[in-house]
Amino acid sequence: MxxxxxxxxxxxxxxxxxxxxxxxxxxxxxxxxxxxxxxxxxxxxxxxxxxxxxxxxxxxxxxxxxxxxxxxxxxxxxxxxxxxxxxxxxxxxxxxxxxxxxxxxxxxxxxxxxxxxxxxxxxxYSRAVLARLVDRAVHARTDHAPADIPGLSPREQQVLRLVGEGLTNPEIAERLHLGVTTVKTHVAGLMRKTGCPNRIRLAVLATRTGATD
The missing domain is CATH 3.40.50.2300 (Response regulator)
Structure with a gap:
C-alpha cells in the first residue's frame, strides 16, 4: 500500500x-x-x-x-x-x-x-515540464558538463534516447516491448555509467550527445 x-x-x-x-x-x-x-x-x-x-x-x-x-x-x-x-x-x-x-x-x-x-x-514530471527542463539545461552554461559516455549496449542507447524524449519507464517498456522492471534496470545502469544523479540529468545528457537525434 x-x-x-x-x-x-x-x-x-x-x-x-x-x-x-x-x-x-x-x-x-x-x-x-x-x-x-x-x-x-x-x-x-x-x-x-x-x-x-x-x-x-x-x-x-x-x-x-x-x-x-x-x-x-x-x-x-x-x-x-x-x-x-x-x-x-x-x-x-x-x-x-x-x-x-x-x-x-x-x-x-x-x-x-x-x-x-x-x-x-x-x-x-509533466511532459511539457520535462521538455523545458531539458531545453534550459542544454542551453545553460555549466561547469558540470557530462563526461564522455562509456560504451553502451544498443539497448542502453535505445533507452537513453527515449529518456531524452521524455518518456516514462512504462512508456519506454511499451515502445521497446520490455518489462517495466527491465527498463528500470537499464535506467539505473545508465545513471551509474554516466554519473547522472537523476532522470533529468540523464535526459539532458541524451540531448547533448545527440542520442535523441
Missing part, C-alpha cells in the same frame, strides 16, 4: 484528490494538510511514501515546506501538484528538493501513475 499525504489549502481540491486516491486499491491517504506548517508536522508524524504538495498556500508555502521536510527526512518524495508550471515556481521547487512536478490539469490516470512512479523511485 502506498501511503500518501495531501497538501493543499483548498478543501475541494483535497476532497477531489482523496476521492481519486481512495478509488485506487493500492493508495491510502494517511493525512491532509491545508498549509505548509501542517505539512511539515504531518510528514514527520506519518512518514508517507509520497507527498502531493501545492505551492501557493497561506503562511508557510509549498516550497518552504518542501525544503523543511527534505531537511528533516532527505529520502522524502515530494511531488509538486500546482496550477503554476512557470519557471518562477518550477526551479525553486526543484531546488527545495521536490522529487517531481505535475500540473493540476493532468489527467487523473496520469496523476495516479505519477504517485506510483514516485513511490517506486521514478521521478514523475
Amino acid at each position: 502506498i501511503r500518501v499525504l495531501l497538501v493543499d489549502d483548498q478543501h475541494l481540491v483535497r476532497m477531489g484528490l482523496r476521492m481519486l486516491c481512495d478509488a485506487a486499491p493500492d493508495l491510502e491517504i494517511v493525512a491532509e494538510a491545508e498549509d505548509g506548517r501542517a505539512a511539515v508536522r504531518l510528514a514527520a508524524e506519518h512518514v508517507p511514501d509520497v507527498i502531493l504538495m501545492d505551492l501557493r498556500m497561506p503562511g508557510v508555502d509549498g516550497i518552504t515546506a518542501t525544503r523543511r521536510i527534505m531537511a528533516e527526512r532527505p529520502s522524502s518524495r515530494v511531488v509538486v501538484l500546482t496550477t503554476f508550471d512557470d519557471d518562477d515556481h518550477l526551479y525553486p521547487a526543484l531546488s527545495a528538493g521536490a522529487f517531481g512536478f505535475l500540473v493540476k490539469d493532468s489527467p487523473p490516470r496520469e496523476l495516479l501513475r505519477s504517485i506510483r512512479m514516485a513511490a517506486e523511485g521514478d521521478a514523475p
Whole structure:
C-alpha cells in the first residue's frame, strides 16, 4: 500500500484528490494538510511514501515546506501538484528538493501513475515540464558538463534516447516491448555509467550527445 499525504489549502481540491486516491486499491491517504506548517508536522508524524504538495498556500508555502521536510527526512518524495508550471515556481521547487512536478490539469490516470512512479523511485514530471527542463539545461552554461559516455549496449542507447524524449519507464517498456522492471534496470545502469544523479540529468545528457537525434 502506498501511503500518501495531501497538501493543499483548498478543501475541494483535497476532497477531489482523496476521492481519486481512495478509488485506487493500492493508495491510502494517511493525512491532509491545508498549509505548509501542517505539512511539515504531518510528514514527520506519518512518514508517507509520497507527498502531493501545492505551492501557493497561506503562511508557510509549498516550497518552504518542501525544503523543511527534505531537511528533516532527505529520502522524502515530494511531488509538486500546482496550477503554476512557470519557471518562477518550477526551479525553486526543484531546488527545495521536490522529487517531481505535475500540473493540476493532468489527467487523473496520469496523476495516479505519477504517485506510483514516485513511490517506486521514478521521478514523475509533466511532459511539457520535462521538455523545458531539458531545453534550459542544454542551453545553460555549466561547469558540470557530462563526461564522455562509456560504451553502451544498443539497448542502453535505445533507452537513453527515449529518456531524452521524455518518456516514462512504462512508456519506454511499451515502445521497446520490455518489462517495466527491465527498463528500470537499464535506467539505473545508465545513471551509474554516466554519473547522472537523476532522470533529468540523464535526459539532458541524451540531448547533448545527440542520442535523441
